[in-house]
Amino acid sequence: MMHRNRFNQALAAMMLAGAALLSQFAFAQDSTKTSSDSKIRNIDGVAAVVNTGYVTRKEIDDRIAALQKQGTKLPDAATVRKTVLERLILEKIQVQNAELEGLAVSNKELDKIVGDIAAKNKLTIAELKVKIAATGSTYERYRELLRDDIVISRYREREVEGKIKISDAEIDNFIADRNREVAGAGKVARSTPAAKGEPEEIDVAQIFIPADASAGVGAQAEAKKKAESLLRDARGDVDFLQLGAMAAKDNPKIKFQDLGYRTPDRLPQLFYEAIRNIGSGQVANAVVKSPAGYHVLKVLDRRALMASASVPQQAAPQENAASTPQNIMVTQTLSRHILLRSRTGLTDQDAERRLAGFRDQIRSKTVDFGELAKKYSEDGSAANGGNLGWMxxxxxxxxxDQAMNRLQIGEVSNPVKTEFGWHLIQVLERREAQLTLEKQRQFARAAIRERKFEQAYQDWLRELRDTATVKIINADDPAASPR
Structure with missing residues (x-):
């Protein structure tokens, strides 16, 4: 029941998108949907015709104004207008194609998502409407912007995921690489470094926390805070890609990938500057900020360019020594919980207050957690004192998962809300465990997919742009007057 599935991931992504939209709503652009009346407008106001729709110069102005208000460092006016126009064109194409594919969000579903966003921001719907009105816009406009954002997100996820192909050989190679790490006592065998002045290849991995340049100040600050937290964790004795995988489970928008061996000229310039003087196995000194968000970087390996051909032969003996697929290690947690399900007649405030009372009793050692779970938990684990087994x-x-991972052994959480209701959690024990063969293959597939996603996404955007009918009319001049 509590296990993750694709619907949960999609819902989490929608929630995050809606919360970000709320934080930047004061700068919201005009919706991609327009009435038939608004289409009969002076052609001077149109920057580009996109299939059967268009992008206005006013939309470009609004987007640039949002960036300026956030203090974003922008290039010259002509360059920024061209960049913003291309972004708006791509958004327009995605909305149009999604609608042609029949992707839609019903009013009932949208009501539920808006309600969840309001709750996440500790607002009632009435308070949310007041907050939106204070930006000078309307609740109806907010709903339409959010609807388009969700449709684009679902369309992108469906189309890009479908383009990612992962072979059994790739999975086998990934597992073999991890097994070689274990065979080397958790240390990756380093290649022969390049001599000073000789050409080299660098294997860089990244954890990417998206924060679009048009996002609000609050969303930018939250993304930066998360990136800096991951950077601190990455400096410890942890598997960098596993750290990225765990972060992506908490937030499906976070991406992690091993970029593979690349010569410096094939790395993004921002990345190379950050890791230029970093040795193998070391993390960049600071988070890297790009227009798309924040990047945590680690140099997995550096090797002489001419030595690359010999690496497979050097690695072969280790691979044979660790060929059994039993070596990918993960941290498992043994925990128990008390669940009060969401239901009619039990408000969030009542459930939270009730569990807080249980928490205080447990912490004062006047009552046993397991006994309370047996008596009050509304979950199948109640008979076992709320014990969930090793997860x-x-x-x-x-x-x-996030609340549980923050707890020390024996510690009891504050009340935690999930889609199932309200929980009180206690961690009993932790251990390092080997993944089963099936779990290893699932882990490997997910990691490889994350590596491939960004490239597949960029290829997909180029394909959309190339197949659309786009005519640039006048993007250089600002709008003559407000809409």
């Missing part, structure tokens, strides 16, 4: 990364829904 690994991704086995539980994100809110529960």
């Amino acid at each position: 690994g990364p991704g086995d539980l829904v994100p809110e529960f």
Whole structure:
């Protein structure tokens, strides 16, 4: 029941998109949907015709104004207008194609999502409407912008995921690489470094926390805070890609990938500057900020360019020594919980207050957690005192998993809300465990997919742009007057 599934991930992505939209709503652009009346407008106001729709110069102005208000460092006016126009064109194409594919969000579903966003921001619907009105816009406009954002997100996820192909050989190679790490006592065998002045290849991995340049100040600050937290964790004795996988489970928008061996000229300039003087196995000194968000970087290996051909032969003996697929290690947690299900007649405030009372009793040692779970938990685990058994990364829904991972052994959480209701959590024990063969293959597939996603996404955007009918009319001049 509490295990993660694709619907949960999609819902989490929608929630995050809606919360970000709320934080930047004061700068919201005009919706991609327009009435038939608004289409009969002076052609001077149109910057580009996109299939059967268009992008206005006013939309470009609004987007640039939002960036300026956030203090974003922008290039010259002509360059920024061209960049913003291309972004708006791509958004327009995605909305149009999604609608042609029949992707839609019903009013009932949208009501539920808006309600969840309001709750996440500790607002009632009435308070949310007041907050939106204070930006000078309307609640109806907010709903339409959110509807388009969700449709684009679902369309992108469906189309890009379908383009990612992962072979059994790739999975086998990934597992073999991880097994070689274990055979080397957790240390990756380093290649022969390049001599000073000789050409080299660098294997860089990244954890990417998206924060679009048009996002609000609050969303930008939250993304930066998350990136800096991951950077601190990455400096410890942890598997960098596993750290990225765990972060992505908490927030499906976070991406992690091994970029593979690249010569410096094939790395993004921002990345190369950050890791230029970093040795193998070391993390960049600071988070890297790009127009798309924040990047945590680690140099997995550096090797002489001419030595690359010999690496497979050097690695072969280790691979044979660790060929049994039993070596990918993960941290498992043994925990128990008390669940009060969401239901009519039990408000969030009542459930939270009730569990807080249980928490205080447990902490004062006047009552046993397991006895309370047997008596009050509304879950199948109640008979076992709320014991959930050993759980690994991704086995539980994100809110529960994140709260549980923050607890020390024996510690009891504050009340935690998930889609199932309200929980009180206690961690009993932790251990390092080997993944089963099936779990290893699932882990490997997910990691490889994350590596491939960004490239597939960029290829997909180029394909959309190339197949659309776009005519640039006048993007250089600002709009003559407000809409």
